[in-house]
Amino acid sequence: MTGYAIVLASGELEKLTAASTIASIAAASDVPVDVFVTMNALTAFEHETVETGAFQTGPVGQAMLESEETEIPLFTEQFRDAKALGPLSLYACTMAMDLMGRTLDDYVDVFDDTLGVAGFLSHAEDKQVVFI
Amino acid sequence: MSEHKHTPDVTVDARGAGCPGPLMDLIGKVKTADEGTVIELQTTDAGSKDDVPEWLDKAGHELLDIVDQGDYWSIYVRKA
Numbered sequence: 001m002t003g004y005a006i007v008l009a010s011g012e013l014e015k016l017t018a019a020s021t022i023a024s025i026a027a028a029s030d031v032p033v034d035v036f037v038t039m040n041a042l043t044a045f046e047h048e049t050v051e052t053g054a055f056q057t058g059p060v061g062q063a064m065l066e067s068e069e070t071e072i073p074l075f076t077e078q079f080r081d082a083k084a085l086g087p088l089s090l091y092a093c094t095m096a097m098d099l100m101g102r103t104l105d106d107y108v109d110v111f112d113d114t115l116g117v118a119g120f121l122s123h124a125e126d127k128q129v130v131f132i
Numbered sequence: 133m134s135e136h137k138h139t140p141d142v143t144v145d146a147r148g149a150g151c152p153g154p155l156m157d158l159i160g161k162v163k164t165a166d167e168g169t170v171i172e173l174q175t176t177d178a179g180s181k182d183d184v185p186e187w188l189d190k191a192g193h194e195l196l197d198i199v200d201q202g203d204y205w206s207i208y209v210r211k212a
Binding site: 021024025028029067069070071072073078081082085 | 148
């Protein structure tokens with residue numbers, strides 16, 4: 001195995017954060033990680049969603065956003081920081097982008113490129129796939 | 133003043149940060165430090181006590197000591 005291919009499909013803050021946490025530590029430890037962001041997860045990366053904090057959350061997500069004692073960086077910041085430390089790439093799903101009428105400029109600046117399903121499968125070929 | 137025997141070359145203050153903040157801060161520092169550098173990671177995240185040694189073991193760096201400072205922990209690390 002030469003790293004992880006993470007499919008990030010959920011727009012729930014808890015799942016986005018679990019993905020960014022695992023991806024960050026792996027990449028910072030020099031384990032290659034490709035993240036394929038698709039479905040509702042992609043909406044969570046839009047400028048407007050990030051700026052307003054309008055994420056889907058359950059109780060843990062609420063606690064993350066509100067906690068004054070423990071600072072948890074937003075998943076977008078975790079991804080951005082980790083990219084500076086190791087082999088981490090993020091790809092936006094072209095199908096979800098087309099459906100929603102979006103371009104890469106509509107998302108926070110963490111994506112390396114757009115990718116279709118064949119492209120993802122090619123990236124995932126030598127990696128362990130994690131579906132979130 | 134604490135009385136333990138390790139004198140850090142660098143101190144990383146990650147107090148107040150939750151997982152994975154302290155570990156990420158440490159990894160960032162370890163990556164740029166010279167071999168043999170002693171780093172003190174200050175953390176209030178209880179999970180760091182188990183998770184940092186786990187990472188050090190895997191990454192091949194040395195855990196020198198974990199000191200309970202009352203309201204935070206100091207984890208002393210030597211870069212291999």
